[in-house]
Amino acid sequence: MRRVLCYVLATFLLVALYGQIFMELMRYEGQLENVDPVTAVYWVIITMTTVGYGEVIFYSPFGRIFSTLVSLSGIFILFAVALPLIVTPGLERLSSELPSKAPPKMKDHIIICGYNPIVEALSENFRRQKVPFLVIERSEETARKISKKYQVIWGDPAQREVLQSAKIESAKLLIANEKDERNTDIALTAREISDVEVVALAEDLARARFLSYAGATRVISPKSLLGTFIAQIISPPREGVFPGAFKLFGGVMAPLPIYPGSPLIGKEVHDPVIPETGARVVGMWKRGRFVSIPKEEVIRSNTVLMALGEAEALDRLRDLTIGPPREGPLIVIGYGDVGRRIVNVLSERGVSPSVVDRRELCDTCFRHVAGDGASEAVLVEAGAKEAVAILIMLNDDSDVVFATLLARNLNGDAFIVARANHLSSAEKICRAGADYVASVPIVASHMLAKIAQKQEEEFTMIYEELEMTRFRVGWGSRLDGKSIGELNLPEKLGCSVVAIERDGRGMLSIVPETVVKRGDLLAIIGSFESIEKFGRRYGWRTPLKWKHRSA
Numbered sequence: 124m125r126r127v128l129c130y131v132l133a134t135f136l137l138v139a140l141y142g143q144i145f146m147e148l149m150r151y152e153g154q155l156e157n158v159d160p161v162t163a164v165y166w167v168i169i170t171m172t173t174v175g176y177g178e179v180i181f182y183s184p185f186g187r188i189f190s191t192l193v194s195l196s197g198i199f200i201l202f203a204v205a206l207p208l209i210v211t212p213g214l215e216r217l218s219s220e221l222p223s224k225a226p227p228k229m230k231d232h233i234i235i236c237g238y239n240p241i242v243e244a245l246s247e248n249f250r251r252q253k254v255p256f257l258v259i260e261r262s263e264e265t266a267r268k269i270s271k272k273y274q275v276i277w278g279d280p281a282q283r284e285v286l287q288s289a290k291i292e293s294a295k296l297l298i299a300n301e302k303d304e305r306n307t308d309i310a311l312t313a314r315e316i317s318d319v320e321v322v323a324l325a326e327d328l329a330r331a332r333f334l335s336y337a338g339a340t341r342v343i344s345p346k347s348l349l350g351t352f353i354a355q356i357i358s359p360p361r362e363g364v365f366p367g368a369f370k371l372f373g374g375v376m377a378p379l380p381i382y383p384g385s386p387l388i389g390k391e392v393h394d395p396v397i398p399e400t401g402a403r404v405v406g407m408w409k410r411g412r413f414v415s416i417p418k419e420e421v422i423r424s425n426t427v428l429m430a431l432g433e434a435e436a437l438d439r440l441r442d443l444t445i446g447p448p449r450e451g452p453l454i455v456i457g458y459g460d461v462g463r464r465i466v467n468v469l470s471e472r473g474v475s476p477s478v479v480d481r482r483e484l485c486d487t488c489f490r491h492v493a494g495d496g497a498s499e500a501v502l503v504e505a506g507a508k509e510a511v512a513i514l515i516m517l518n519d520d521s522d523v524v525f526a527t528l529l530a531r532n533l534n535g536d537a538f539i540v541a542r543a544n545h546l547s548s549a550e551k552i553c554r555a556g557a558d559y560v561a562s563v564p565i566v567a568s569h570m571l572a573k574i575a576q577k578q579e580e581e582f583t584m585i586y587e588e589l590e591m592t593r594f595r596v597g598w599g600s601r602l603d604g605k606s607i608g609e610l611n612l613p614e615k616l617g618c619s620v621v622a623i624e625r626d627g628r629g630m631l632s633i634v635p636e637t638v639v640k641r642g643d644l645l646a647i648i649g650s651f652e653s654i655e656k657f658g659r660r661y662g663w664r665t666p667l668k669w670k671h672r673s674a
Contacts (some may be wrong), residue, residue, distance in 0.1 A: 134200065141167040141193055148186045171197025178670040221266050223288055225257055229274075230293040232256055233575055234319075236280035236309050237301035238265055238273075240545050241324070241345065244568035246273060251651055251660050254575060259289055265322050280310035283316055291317045296575055300340065303330045307337040314338030322574055324567065326460060328374040341574065345567035350464025350516075353540055353561055356380065357453065357465075357512050358472045360441055363434040370376030371646055372622045372629030377437055378407070379428045380559045383536045384446035387422045392427075400443065403438030403632070404428050404646060405621040406589075413617045415612075415649045429589075429648070430622055431631055452477050452506040456526055457516035460482060461542055461563070465514060467643035476514075479627045480504050499533070507533045515541040515557070520548035524555045590654045594645045594662070601644075602661060608635030616656045618649025 137669070142163035149157045157166075157179055166179050170193045174615045183186050188507055193448040225232070232255040235242055242258060260266040266277040278285035280301075297319050299306035306323045313321050313671050314337070323339035325331050331342040355366035368377035381387060381485065390396065392404050406415045406429040407422075407637060413429075414420065422428070430440055453469070455462050460478040466489060477490040494501035496517055508512060513530045517523050520543060527541050541557040543549040549560045595603050613619045623630040623637070624644040630637070639645070647654060 137200075138164060138167050138171075138194070141171075144189060148181060148183070148189060152181065152183050152186060160592075166191060170194050170201070173197060173404040174650070181567075197405065197668070207587055221263070221270060221275065223276060223278065225276065225288065225290040226274070229257070229290055229545045231295050232480055233292070234259060234286070234289050234291060234294050234297045235262075236297065236299050237305075239300065240564040241272075241571075243299060244546055244564035245571050248572040249575070252296075252572075252576070257289060259285060281305060281312050283312055286313060287314060289317055297321045298335075298571060303327060303334065308333055308532050310334060310337035310339045322571065333384035343567075345563050345570065346460040347464045348570070349542070349561055349563055349566045350461045351468055352566070353461070353514060353516075353542075354465045354468035354472075356559065357514065357538075357540065358469060358474060360438075360445065362438055363435075365437060365441070366448065368437075368521055371431065372624045372631065372644075374431055374629060374631040375434055375437055376429065376431045376621070377431050379437070379441050379444045380538075381422060381424055381426050381428065382445050382538050383558065384423050384449065385422075385444050386423070386446060387443050388424055390422050392422060392428075396443070397440065399434075402430045402432035402440040405431050405619065414651065415617055415651060422517055424497075425556075426554060427559065433631075449511045449512040451509045452490075453512045453514075454479060454502075454507060455504050455514045455516060456502075456505075456509050456530075457518070457542075458482070459516065459518055462514070462516040466514065477505050497522045498530050502526075502529055502533060507537070510534055510537045512538040512540065515539065518544060519541070520544050520552070523548070524551055527552055527555040527557050539591065572577075589648070589649050590651045591646065592654055594647055594657075596639055596641055596643045597662075598641065600641065600661065602639045603641045605639055606635060607633055607637045607639070610639070612647075612657065616649070616660070617653030618647050618657050620645050621648050622646040 124578065135551070142160060145166055146158045146160075149155070163178065168339040169175055170190060171346070173194060175194075177384060181190055197553050225244065233249065234329045235256060235258045237260050238260045246256070257276060258269065259276045259280040260269065262281050263277055266275050269275055276285065277291055279287070280299075291313060297313050299309040299321060301309065303326050304588055306325070310321050313319060320340045321338060323334040324348065325334055325342050325344040328344045331344070334342045352366055365375065365377035368375050376385055387396070392407065397404055406413055407413070407420065408427040408429075430437055432440070453474060453476045455465055455476045458466070458478050462478070462480075466476055466478060470488065475489050477492065478484065478487070479492045479494060481493065481495060481497045483493050492501060492505040494504070496502070496515065506592045507530055514531065515523050516527045517526060523541050523543070526538060527593060530537065530539055538559070539557045540559045540561065541552045542561040543560050546562060546564055549562060552560050607620055620633060620639075622633060623639070624648070625642070626638065647657060649657075
């Protein structure tokens with residue numbers, strides 16, 4: 124509408140200008156009977172629209188040149204401006220009506236109410252696992268934008284008719300993914316017409332009980348989960364406790380960030396000092412991208428090791444990844460939902476951070492610097508040059524990148540953790556100097572994917588591009604009798620066997636000479652694409668995470 128109004132105003136001004144020139148040229152030619160505004164506007168309009176009845180004409184060369192200019196400008200405005208700006212979009216809108224109902228054959232699907240970056244990450248998980256889903260989006264503009272990628276219904280998910288048109292009666296899960304107040308309305312409406320499981324994403328855990336009162340079966344807060352996870356990473360390590368770890372065949376697999384000053388920096392992944400700890404590195408993230416058992420890879424700051432072993436062995440390896448203790452402030456930039464959760468958890472553990480936020484915070488028990496977190500002067504005032512760790516939890520990824528560059532330039536030895544609000548920003552933030560990048564969409568997508576698959580809901584993975592599957596070696600499998608070195612899965616497929624369960628006992632020490640036998644349960648880790656290649660070669664077409672498969 125704004126563009127149409129601008130077009131109408133510009134056309135009106137152009138007609139007025141042409142009319143004034145018309146009257147001046149008529150005076151010049153002596154045709155004084157035509158020197159009036161009505162005749163001027165009439166002549167300009169019929170000339171611009173190329174009607175040209177011919178009762179009012181110019182005789183001088185200047186008049187004829189002007190007539191030609193007016194006619195050509197009318198043709199240009201019609202075909203180059205009016206048609207693409209007004210006519211074509213209108214026709215496209217009429218020809219591409221947004222669907223108002225779910226496909227007739229859709230069932231056992233997942234309904235997602237509200238689109239945001241979380242849906243972008245979650246949809247990839249659902250697509251990989253061939254889980255049908257549709258998005259109900261109340262914004263027409265957003266619905267049109269995503270309709271080419273997803274099955275979309277344009278409407279208000281808090282309305283009974285819209286949920287019924289999404290076939291809620293045959294859905295297996297409804298995800299309320301809007302503001303807390305709207306999620307409450309959605310849950311109330313869904314509970315009125317269906318007993319479908321409702322998962323509500325809460326911005327504030329303090330409101331979780333209200334969502335439950337409204338009928339939500341489960342309430343999760345991705346921002347609170349992310350804040351807790353980051354606070355656990357930054358807090359002084361506790362023996363046998365590893366944030367983001369999960370149990371595997373009697374051992375523990377955990378991500379271990381490399382902190383500035385770690386004695387492992389500059390060493391190769393297979394350096395003897397690592398096996399001496401009793402733990403084994405099974406993969407690593409380099410600038411946000413997972414690499415399965417890299418060979419001759421040098422460990423650097425800005426990487427995260429995925430290690431497997433007994434808890435005591437992981438403790439010894441973690442001591443090496445952290446390096447010697449340092450003294451200095453811990454700074455949290457951004458006191459939003461994630462930043463507030465980080466500060467609360469740190470305070471509970473006896474750590475008092477400094478907080479940088481644009482707002483004046485009142486009644487706080489921590490040091491606060493009011494200002495822009497992407498300002499060098501503000502970061503210096505907060506103590507960035509002496510900081511041990513800097514946590515950048517801003518809502519805008521451009522600000523996160525800029526603040527990361529500033530923080531790294533001010534302090535090359537600080538451990539910098541940054542929040543990525545969109546998946547596409549993670550790599551840029553790593554390049555800017557962040558040692559660890561965490562993402563709300565990834566946290567939420569992993570949690571929701573587990574709920575959709577009826578798996579354990581314990582929060583484990585926080586990384587993109589990491590998949591895990593368990594694979595049973597059956598009769599006649601091409602894996603039977605082959606050694607790990609002979610299979611050479613990292614080089615051939617990009618995935619690797621990290622552990623084996625044989626006769627009910629876990630084997631965590633996997634070496635090239637380890638032979639795979641019929642009946643073994645293999646734990647395989649890698650990117651989705653690499654695991655899919657493994658499945659096509661050895662027994663299934665599209666693997667599901669954490670599911671047992673037989674070769």
